[in-house]
Amino acid sequence: MTLPASAPTPAAGAGRSLLDVQNLSMRFGGLLAVDNVTFEVRRGQIFAIIGPNGAGKTTVFNCVGGFYRPTTGAVTLDGQPIQHLPSHRIARLGLVRTFQNVRLFKTMTVVENLLISQHAQLEARLLPGLFKTPKYRRAETAALERAAFWLEKVGLLAVANREAGNLAYGQQRRLEIARCMITHPKLLMLDEPAAGLNPQETRDLDRLINELRAEHGVSVLLIEHDMSLVMGISDEILVVEYGRPIATGDPAAIRANPKVIKAYLGEE
Amino acid sequence: MSGFSFLEFVQQIINGLTLGSIYALIAIGYTMVYGIIGMINFAHGEIYMIGAYVGLMAITGLSLFGVDSIAAILLVTLAISILVTGSYGWTVERLAYRPLRNSPRLVPLISAIGVSIFLQNYVQIGQGARDVSMQPVLTGGWRFGPADGFQVYLSYMQVLIAVVTVAFMAGLTLFISRSRLGRACRACSQDRTMANLLGIDTDRVIALTFVLGAALAAVAGVLVGMYYGLVNPFIGFIAGLKAFTAAVLGGIGSIPGAMLGGVVLGLAESFASAYLQTEYKDVVAFALLILVLLMRPTGLLGRPDVEKV
Numbered sequence: 001m002t003l004p005a006s007a008p009t010p011a012a013g014a015g016r017s018l019l020d021v022q023n024l025s026m027r028f029g030g031l032l033a034v035d036n037v038t039f040e041v042r043r044g045q046i047f048a049i050i051g052p053n054g055a056g057k058t059t060v061f062n063c064v065g066g067f068y069r070p071t072t073g074a075v076t077l078d079g080q081p082i083q084h085l086p087s088h089r090i091a092r093l094g095l096v097r098t099f100q101n102v103r104l105f106k107t108m109t110v111v112e113n114l115l116i117s118q119h120a121q122l123e124a125r126l127l128p129g130l131f132k133t134p135k136y137r138r139a140e141t142a143a144l145e146r147a148a149f150w151l152e153k154v155g156l157l158a159v160a161n162r163e164a165g166n167l168a169y170g171q172q173r174r175l176e177i178a179r180c181m182i183t184h185p186k187l188l189m190l191d192e193p194a195a196g197l198n199p200q201e202t203r204d205l206d207r208l209i210n211e212l213r214a215e216h217g218v219s220v221l222l223i224e225h226d227m228s229l230v231m232g233i234s235d236e237i238l239v240v241e242y243g244r245p246i247a248t249g250d251p252a253a254i255r256a257n258p259k260v261i262k263a264y265l266g267e268e
Numbered sequence: 269m270s271g272f273s274f275l276e277f278v279q280q281i282i283n284g285l286t287l288g289s290i291y292a293l294i295a296i297g298y299t300m301v302y303g304i305i306g307m308i309n310f311a312h313g314e315i316y317m318i319g320a321y322v323g324l325m326a327i328t329g330l331s332l333f334g335v336d337s338i339a340a341i342l343l344v345t346l347a348i349s350i351l352v353t354g355s356y357g358w359t360v361e362r363l364a365y366r367p368l369r370n371s372p373r374l375v376p377l378i379s380a381i382g383v384s385i386f387l388q389n390y391v392q393i394g395q396g397a398r399d400v401s402m403q404p405v406l407t408g409g410w411r412f413g414p415a416d417g418f419q420v421y422l423s424y425m426q427v428l429i430a431v432v433t434v435a436f437m438a439g440l441t442l443f444i445s446r447s448r449l450g451r452a453c454r455a456c457s458q459d460r461t462m463a464n465l466l467g468i469d470t471d472r473v474i475a476l477t478f479v480l481g482a483a484l485a486a487v488a489g490v491l492v493g494m495y496y497g498l499v500n501p502f503i504g505f506i507a508g509l510k511a512f513t514a515a516v517l518g519g520i521g522s523i524p525g526a527m528l529g530g531v532v533l534g535l536a537e538s539f540a541s542a543y544l545q546t547e548y549k550d551v552v553a554f555a556l557l558i559l560v561l562l563m564r565p566t567g568l569l570g571r572p573d574v575e576k577v
Contacts, residue, residue, distance in 0.1 A: 065465075088464045097465070105458045107571075108451075115448075116455045120467030122448055140448070183467070 017076075018043045018219050019064070019095070019187055024073030026059050026243075033059045034070075035243040041187065044213060046220045048234040050227075050254075052263065056243040057223040058100065061191055064221075065097050066090040078186060092120055094186035098176045100195060106165030110156055110175055113164050114147035117179045150178040154208065170201040174208070181212060188212065190222040194229050202226060206233055231255065239263070275413045279420045280542045281535065286426045286495070288534020289433035293488035294511030295518065295526035296440065297357075297481025303457040303521040304477050306373070310380040311360055313508015314387035315482045319353040319489025320499045321395060324402050327494070331403075338406055342428070349486040356387075357482025361475055384504075391501040399500045406494065429491045436487055437527055440480065444523065449476060457521070513557050519570020528568055532556070 019041040026034040034056045041047045049057045063070040066087035075083040082090050105113050122139055151157040154174040159167060164175060173193060180188055190209075194202045206229055212218050224230045230237065231251045239247040239254060241263045247254060254260055294316050301309045326345040335341055364383045368376045409423030444450040455463040456473045464470045492507075493499050510533060518529025533553055540552035560568065 088467050088469070091465050091467050103459055103462045105455050105462070107458060108454060112451060112454075116451055116463070116468070117466040119448065119452055119455075136448075179466070 016042050018045075018078060019221065020074075020076040021060075021064060022074045022076075024060065024063055024075065025071050026056075026063055026068060027071045033243050034063065034240075037073075037238075037240065037243075037245050039238050039245070039248065041219055041221050043219055044217065045235045046209065046213060046222070046233055048230045048237045049221070049223050049240060050225070050230055050237060051240040055240045057240060058191060059243075060240070061097065061189055061221075061223060065095065065189060088120075091183070094184070095189065096180040096183055096185040096187075097189035098173075098180060098191055098193060100191045102169070102172045102176055104164040104172055104175060104179070107163055109161050110151065110164050110167065111144070111147050111160045113175060113179055114150060114182050115143055117182055118143045118146065121183070146182055150182050153181075153211075154178045170197050170204075173197065173201075173205070177208065177212075181216065181218065184216075185218060187219045187221060190220065190224075192223055192225060194224055194226040197226075202229055205229065209233060273418055275418050275420050276542065279418075280538045282420065282422055282426060283542075284535035284538030285531065286429050286534070287538060288514075288531035289429050290488045290492055290507070290530075291511050291514040291533050292527045292530025293433055293436065293484045293491075294507060295514040295530045296437075296523060297485050298512050298515040299518070299520055299523060299526040300453075300477045300481050302515070303523075304453065304460070304474055305365075305369075305376075307365070307376050308380065308512065309365075309478075309481070310377065310508070311364075311383035311387060312481065312485060313504035313506075313511070314384050314391075315353060315357055315360070315504070316485035316489045316507055316511075317499070317501060317504030318356055318387065318391065319349050319482070319486030320493040320503065321391060321400075321489070322352045322486065323349040323490030323493045324400060324499055326490075327405060328402055341405055342432075345490055346432075346487060349490045350483040353486035353489070354479045354483045357478040357485075358475055360387075361478040365478075366471065366474075384508075388501050388504065395501065397501060399498050401498050402493070404494070404497050425495050429495060432487060432491060436484060440484070440523070443480075449473070453477060510553065513553060517557050517560055517567055519567030522567070522569045522571070525567055525569035532568070 017040050021037060021039050024034055024037045025032065037060055039047070049060060051057055059068065062068040063073075063083070064075055066082065066085055066089070070083055073083065074081060077090070077093055077095055080093065082093065082095070085093075105116060108116070122143055148157065148160070151160050154177060156167075156171060156175055156178070159171065164172065167175065173196075177188070177190070177193070193209075194205055197205060209220055210233065213220060222230075222234075234251055236248065236250060237254045238245055239257075239260050246263060247257045247260050249257065294312065297312045297315070298309060301307060301312070323345050326348040327341060330341050330344060335344070360383050364379045365376050368379055406425050406428060409421055409426070411419045411421055413419035444453060452463065452468050452473050453476065455466075455468060456470050460470050463473075488507075492503070511530065514529035514533045515526045516529070517533060518525030518527065533556070536556050537549040537553050540549040544552065564570075
């Protein structure tokens with residue numbers, strides 16, 4: 001599955017490329033947070049962005065996900081330009097994300113969190129809801145079944161009716177991933193999914209991400225500091241420093257790249 | 269103080285609960301809007317006033333058509349007032365608040381004050397500034413107590429207010445806790461950005477919140493109109509202020525809090541009028557607010573502000 005470093009394959013890539021980011025830059029006043037970043041995530045790929053703190057990784061995420069409007073550059077999801085779309089439209093096109101800090105609906109139950117993310121797919125008109133028409137009930141049952149499937153998958157079925165805010169941190173992280181996956185995304189973006197996890201939980205996460213790709217065909221774009229996770233899981237890695245891309249390649253190439261060692265790994 | 273009997277105490281409870289029901293219905297509108305967009309809708313009192321006017325017109329119209337069943341009058345009037353007032357709520361949000369959604373917090377607040385002044389004057393122009401009265405729809409009640417002493421009076425209207433209020437609150441509670449849209453409302457009040465990212469049309473949820481708040485204010489308006497038989501374009505100001513107080517007292521953003529805050533405020537006013545002097549009722553109401561906020565800044569049932577990132 002490993003691909004050559006940033007192989008420019010315009011002819012073959014047309015069908016295989018899922019997310020295409022071209023010359024992306026983001027300027028905040030005098031600060032050029034992201035400087036001319038180009039990368040491509042292919043279908044079924046696990047792609048990682050790494051770099052020291054403040055390198056601009058999350059800013060790249062925010063530009064891709066529609067949180068920020070990039071100063072320059074183009075972002076294409078599945079052939080469709082998305083850099084001008086609002087984030088909820090991008091989400092509906094199949095690009096969903098988690099955040100560095102867990103953003104669950106903390107006072108709602110675990111299962112409600114999963115129902116909420118299906119809201120866009122469920123009909124939510126006022127009157128069918130008030131009168132609970134058979135159609136409404138059927139859709140609600142189906143939504144609950146999907147929620148149960150994903151809770152089982154991430155090992156949270158036993159705590160389905162607890163308030164999400166009361167879960168252990170690792171469980172909250174897994175719930176966030178389930179909440180994304182239940183919408184059948186094409187691309188799952190994870191912003192530091194292993195942050196705050198213990199080694200065992202990190203290994204579970206590694207397995208979960210691989211399972212998601214194998215069983216549900218999702219591509220993954222992640223930002224991560226945990227090198228054991230990144231090196232083990234990624235097909236391709238982009239290294240950024242001070243907003244600029246300094247290397248792209250598979251884990252072995254990145255590990256051996258002197259620029260990367262100097263900028264990043266050398267400082268560990 | 270010694271001259272007050274148990275029966276008089278009961279009477280104050282009845283009066284307080286009646287008043288408190290009205291405050292609670294209006295307070296829910298404040299608290300729901302605050303819960304979702306963090307804004308105090310200062311025009312909400314005027315929405316309630318419009319609800320009362322629409323109710324009065326509906327009742328007058330129905331009696332012109334010769335409808336005399338109390339149940340029919342009540343149901344049709346409530347339906348009409350909820351529909352019309354709900355559309356006012358929707359329109360106000362659409363025209364005066366939505367365009368300012370991403371402005372600094374003070375801006376929609378000023379806009380709300382403007383809407384409030386506008387609506388008050390708009391009703392004055394249309395309906396005149398004087399009291400408009402109507403014939404009572406529901407009269408009579410029960411008396412309890414000794415024939416020669418103080419008698420507790422419980423009017424049918426007071427019972428009706430309590431029943432209608434409880435019914436609408438139960439309906440709202442069910443809607444919020446059980447329905448899909450209610451779930452979306454709760455999600456938006458916790459993290460609007462995230463809800464939006466998950467594909468929820470937050471503008472629609474916000475509009476719904478305004479419509480629901482306006483509908484409950486309409487119910488309050490109709491009930492007050494029927495209870496006192498009087499409306500004027502200025503009733504929205506003080507009622508809005510009191511209901512806002514009730515919402516803050518209960519914990520702004522919390523729906524059960526608004527209900528509790530309304531009842532507590534109603535009881536406090538009622539007891540103050542009876543045991544001190546009528547003029548002191550507002551003093552007691554607002555003193556109570558200050559006391560509660562000193563001891564529990566988040567209100568009776570409010571949660572501390574969740575950190576937003």
